[in-house]
Amino acid sequence: MTESILDARGLKCPLPVLKAEKRLAEIPAGTRLVILATDPMAKIDIPHFCQQNGYDVSTSQTDGQLRFEIVKAD
Numbered sequence: 001m002t003e004s005i006l007d008a009r010g011l012k013c014p015l016p017v018l019k020a021e022k023r024l025a026e027i028p029a030g031t032r033l034v035i036l037a038t039d040p041m042a043k044i045d046i047p048h049f050c051q052q053n054g055y056d057v058s059t060s061q062t063d064g065q066l067r068f069e070i071v072k073a074d
Helices: 015-026 042-053
Strands: 003-008 032-037 057-062 065-071
Touching (some): 015 042, 042 057, 042 065
Antiparallel strands (some): 057 065
């Protein structure tokens, strides 16, 4: 599976969500988008965006850094 990384560390919401939306529009189906973020609001905003748009997302947090994985459906 191809992976695309979006480094949104240091960006404040809504920028991580807007950049994720743009990247998801650009990548082919079947690609995993990994988003790295530090804004605490991203923990709410990115899963909400995914739910509204039918994407499955997994979330993890390590040392204040959030990691989201979204697989763009076929």
